[in-house]
Every structure is written in structure tokens, then in C-alpha cells.
Amino acid sequence: MDTKDVGAASVETLIFERLADAELSSPVGDLIVGALLSDDDLAAALGPDGYTRPLARSDAASAGKPAGMYLQAVTVEGFRGIGAKASLRLQPGPGLTLVLGRNGSGKSSFAEAAELAVTGDSRRWSKNTAARTGWRNLHAAEASRIIVGLASDGQPGITTVVREWPPGAALEDAAAYVQVPGSPRQPAESLGWAVPLELYRPFLSYSELGTLTEGKPSAMYDALQAILGLDQLIDAERRLGEARKRVEDSSKAARQALPDLLDRLRGYSDERARQAEAALNGRKWDLDAVEALAVGDERPDDTIPGRLQQVAMLELPGREPVAAAVERIAEGEQQVADLAGTPAGEARRLAGLLTTALAHYADHPGLPCPVCKGRLLDESWADSAREEVARLHCKARDADAAHAERDAAVRGLRGLVPAEPAVLSGDLGREVDAAPARAAWQKWAKLAGEATTEELAADAVTRFADLASAVAQVREAASQALQRRSEAWQSAAAFLAGWAELARASQRAAVVLARVKQALTWLRENGQQVRNARLAPFAELSAQVWEMLRQESNVELGPIRLEGSSTHRRVSLDVTVDGIPGAALGVMSQGELHALGLALFLPRATTPDSPFRFLLIDDPVQSMDPAKVDGLARVLAEIASTRQVIVFTHDDRLPEAVRRLQLPATIWEVVRREGSIVELKKSDDPVTCYLDDARALARTSELPEAARAVVVAGFCRSALEAACHETIRARQLAVGVRHAEVERALTDAHTLHQVVALALFEDADRGDQVFSRIREKYGSGAASAFKAAKAGPHEAYRGNLKRFVEDTAALAASLRP
């Protein structure tokens, strides 16, 4: 198993690379980038103002890669199961450490405290409100505090991460800071661990392993993605999915609001309502028209408001020009009257006759008048005739001028008032009656067209006054009608304008929706490839880990794939049971599933890029059978050659396997007294442990002599039992006996005699021969120690306790393999 060449570029970088080669429009690319980064970025990319992609973060993050870190100590006070201050001390460097403690001993509190201090949030608590409120230790009167000491590879000194709560503070209200040697305190965020923690998360709890086994295939998919550090991809898909929902809703909003709008419009008699209805009828709305109706105040000529507008703007000349024109007509008429009796034609004809007579006279002077044969036409006649001709010509000219002047005055008056406008005969609605105005206009027209000059001069002023008054009335009526309509339309216009805005937004949303869908499709396809690419090296390593963990399991693990998307997403694990492929995960036992979870977790947390050189695993052994525990011990020991592996476990199976397989490990045992007093004790193999305890108690003057004898004998007996167990287990497993059978034999041997008989003779029933065999083989000291250990816990041993312990130690050493 090689943990060194599993690369893990961040999801962000991988997607960005693919995006650079993708043939996507820039807005679609922006959406993908925004979705990967944050809610705010996506909102900006969705917005109308354009989006500037930030520089890739992950590049910046990986540039200043922190030195590898190892845990040096976890010190906890007043937190979870730990009351008084207790420290778990660790060797900062590669190696395996087991922290052993019964459930409730406070061992997991160390794991949780370390996780909380380093990450700022404990994964199991983020989902569990009961745990969130029960975090403070009941026996902690003072402040609660977690101090995690970290040693950076190749750097002197210890960096401490501190998280502390004043009395009464909530879990979230911790003060968190970091103390780097030689620098002042800094806020915890200054470590820049957010990205690496997300990617390499060096903490794994039993409940996290459990999520693999619970419930829906999609939940397993999500858990695996998280374990693989693909959270960012999940988040991006979720963000885009949510955005699609929002944008889709928005794109439908206008159509959904349309029936209500049409309903309202129906209530308006204004033809603008009709026009709006017409603009909204059909598949494609005429939004320009709707907006013009809502905002503008246009009134086309062929509508009632158009006509009303024209009526309201009708104009007539003033009273004065009319009066002046009438005056001129009167004057002209007077002149014509003054020239009465001498019409211009008659004067001209007479002048013509005299002119002809004068011509005749010029040819035939002195003859009598040829017309009347009377008077002789002589020079005096000729003179008076010439005079008369001139007078007659002058008279005719004057008469012509008088007539022309009067006629011009009449024309002037007629031209002063326009003809009746057609608009007055159009439909002006019920509110405006144009009839009086029209009647007045017709009367005027009749007067102007048909009356004699005298009548005109006499009546024009009065008639005009009638017309002016009628027109003023109809104009006022039209104005008021327009005003009322305008007011009534206001509310409809406001509503229409609001809807038009919604419709514009909907149309924009429809455009964005297409992009979001495209972005989502692209992200899913490419995310899938990234996932599997990301998974491949892990999967290979996982398969190797599984190979070591599976031991006696008949389940074989093929390639692991993440398949499907959204609600159909699932984990495809090619599981083969007894060589039969196609089996579901359901055939795997809880322990196998947990082992599988570990197989998937370990490669990620041991990635070379990770700044965390430590690995905290909380209770991976639960529900594993002993064979798998052997596999786990080997896997952990192998990883521990390059990593600091800290495993918390609630029973002695893993330590036993580690000891039996002679894997290097440090073992701590955690015990908790009443009052949450937690103590840690370095634990060797059980035999040494028991003997050490026996020695320690033999020296303890705090206990009465009699009580001391009882407990020392107890530990001595346990030491002998443990030595025998060790021998029996090692011997039987070496010759290929299955774990389960060995365990059964050990469980069935109840008494010390049976256990020792099993170790000495491989037969628990030969207890009666044990004592004599010990005496002859190991001497009388051993024999009396055996006897005392057997009886000791029942009746106080009266001999020398220290001597007793050493004799027991010698016997135990002889019994061990």
C-alpha cells in the first residue's frame, strides 16, 4: 500500500481547468464559477450587472502550503465527559496511538474536543441539537477550555489552538485563538485551515462511518462525496439547482399574474383597457404597447378620448375681428347706396354712345343729330359731350370700387370663422353633447352663406356670440370628460405598469433560465467526470485497504463509482459475494460497511498535500469481528509509518490485536471517576498493566492492609489470566484456528484453574493437575503465588504482598508465549 502518490487537486481547480476548455458562453461560465464559489458569487452571476470572476482561490491556498502538523497534546477542561482538566499527551510524529476507554469514560470527549478546536465545528454536533446544548460538563463550575498543541514538522516550538468558553456561554460563543511560538495571539481563522480542512478533514467518527450504512442511496453518495472532499461540487450543484428553481418561478410569474390583470382590465370601460387586452392576447405579448398604455397618455384621433381631445382644443376667432369685419361690410354698403341710380354699366354704355357720336361728329361736323334728327351737332356740343364721357367713366369706376370693397368685407367675415369641424359629428361618448354647438355652427354657416349683406351686417355679431358660447360649452365638457377618464385610468395604469415590469423580469428570467439549465447540465456532466477522476486513485487505494480489512469476509470489492445525479445519485460499488457479482451493499454487515467507510476515508486523509499529518479516528472497531480488527490493526500500523494515527476505541480488541501482531503502538487507557474526574494511564500489555497495578497498590499506604491484600491478589490473578489468554490465543491462531473459536474457548474458561489448564495442557478440564505442574515446573514460589492469587480476592492474603507480586510476575513471564 502506497499512500504517497494520491494527488488531490481541489475540485475548484479541476472544474476551472475544464471550464477554460469548454465551449460555453461567458454568462454560462460565470454561473458555474459563481455556483462553485459562494451564494453571493452566484447571485452576482445571475444578476443583470455582469460578474467579474475572482482569481482562483485554491491556487492561492496551495501556494502557501503549511508545514506538516502533528498533535502534541489535547487538554480539556469542563467539556463533555471531562470535568477537571485532563490532558492526552501524544508523541508529535508518525506512529500509532490507541486511546482506550469504556463508553462514558471521556475518551471520545478528547476526540471531539480536538475536532472542535481545530475545525471550529464538530460534524456530529452540527446535526444534533441535543448534543449542542449538552456540551458543557455538568461538573464544570468554571470556564470550559480546550487546548490543542500542534508541532509543525521541522519547526521548533508548539503552536497551540485554544477554544474557551466563559461560564454560561453557548457552544458557538467560544473565544478561539492561536498562539504560534514567538508571535502574539491571533484569531483562529488566521491559520488558513478552512480549505485544507474541507479537503482532507483528518477526523472521522463512528457516526460518520455510520452514515454510509443508513438510509437512502443518495445519502451514501453525499457522505462519500464529503469524504472525498467533493463537498464543493455538491454545494455548487445545489446552488445551481436552487437558482434554477428561483429563476424558473420568476420566469413564470408574469403568466401566473396575467389572469388577475385581465380580470381587472375587464372592469375598466376605458378603451385603453381594451387595447391592453388586445396587446396581451396571443402567445407573444406586445409589452411595448402595454407599457405605452400604462405610462404614456397617447390618444389616437379615432377614439373617443382622441375626439374629446380635439374638441377640447377647438378654436374660434375673437369677438373683435368679427365686429371689425361687420363694420367694414356696413361701410361698403353705405358707399354702394350713395352711388345708387347710376349703376356702373349704364354709365359706361352712355359714355360709349357719346364716344361714338363724337367720332361721327369728327367725320361729319355741323350736321343734325343722326339719332333724333334734332339739334345740330357743333363744337359746343362736342365739348360738353367730351366732358360728359369723362364724368361717366369716373362714375362707373367709383361704383365698381364700392361694390368690390363691400364684397371683400363680406368675404372677410365669412373667412374669419372656420367651417364646422367634423369631429363634432363623431362619437364623443355619453358625457359630451355636441348638438348645441353644431346647431349654432350651422346657423352661422347659413347666415354667412345665404343672408344678404344687410342681414349679415345686422345679425353676424349676435350669431357669432351664440356660436362662441356653444363652442366654449362643448369644449369645457370635453375637457372635464378627459380629466375624469384620466383619473379613472390611473389605478389601472399603475397595475398595468407593475405587471409590465414583472413581465420584463420574466422575460429576462427566461433567458437566464436557459443559461442556468445549460450550466447545470455542464456541471453535472463534468462534475461526474471530476468525481470519478478524483475517486480513481482513492478507489484503488481503498481496494487495497479493503483487501487488508476484509480478512475472513466473503465480500469482494470491485471498482467504486459515483453515478447518476440529483435524486438518482447513488454509489455504485461492485460488490461480489462468494464470487457472485451484482450484490447490493445490503448484503454487507455493519462491520463490513464500517470497514468500507474506513477504506474510503483513509486515502483522503493521508493525501500528501494535506498539511495535517495526524489522523483522528473515533471508534472504528465497533461492530467489527475480531478478524477484521486484525486487518484494521495492520492497516493502521502501516499508515502510522508516515502519519500520526490516533484511534479512540471502547474495548480491548484493537489493542489486543496490536500487541499480538507486535505492531508498534502507544496505548492510553482512560478511566473516569464519579464527578467527571478523568484519568489517563499509559497502558502496556494487560499482564504488565495488572502487575504494575498490583505493585502500585501493594505500596499504597492509603488503603488499609486488609483491603490492600484483597485488591493486590485480584490484580495478580488477572495478570495470570491475561498471560494465559495471550499464550492460548497466539498458539491457536498460529496453527490456523479461526478467531471465533479461540474466543469461544477463552470465554468458556471461567476459573483461574481452567484458564491455566488451557494454557498448560490445551485442555480446560485438567484444572486438577495445574497446581502440581506449576510447582514442579516453575518452583514453590510460583506455586504459592498461584495459590494466593486464586484465594486472594476471597480472603485477605497474609504474607508479604511485594513478594507475592514478584512471584506472580515470574510465573506470568513463564506462562507467556
Next chain:
Amino acid sequence: MTPEQLLAEADRLLTTVVPGTRGCWPRACAWLIRLSLETALDQYWAQVLPAAASCGMRAQLLLLPAYASSDIAQRARQAWTGLARAAHHHAYDLAPTAAELRGWHETVSQLVADLVVPAV
């Protein structure tokens, strides 16, 4: 030591930090409680049925319903089973927890009181 003294020592280990007992007190505590129960039974048989004292614990527990009461017998059996397991080395078992010890302590305290034979 009397059963009561043994229980008092056990209680001390359970509630206070006794020097020299770091980490090993839970098993020590179990043995003291167990011996307290055994001693109480010995004293009881000495008054009621002296021959029973030399029998194994299994036999004593079988005799108990007939001489004391089935209730006492049942509680004694229950405490004994737990204490016996805790007091022997068992593969993969860790030392008993404070809560378990407290439970046995209470049960045995009651039994010690119940097993006192009233003076005639």
C-alpha cells in the same frame, strides 16, 4: 474487614483520588465490593447454615432463596454476576465504569443490610 468497611473503602476509591490508585482503582473497587458481598454471605451462613460457607459461590446463591428470600437471592445473583466478570481478566473487556461500580455498590450495600440476622 467487615462488609461495611470494605464498602467504605470501595466508595473512597470511587469518589476521591486515592494516591497510588491512578487508573487501576476501578478493578480494585470491584474486588472490594465483591469481597464485601462474599464476607456478608459468610457471616450470614455462619449463623444460619455453617456448612454452606465452605460451598462455592454458585451453590451459596442456589441455597439463598430457601433461607433468606427469593428477592435477596435474585439481587445477590445479579450483583455477583457483574462483579465476577469485572474481577476476572476477560479478553477485550476494559475496567468497569464508575456508573457500573456505583450500581453494584448500592446493590451490595442493601444486601449487606438485608443479610444481617436479627439477634434472638
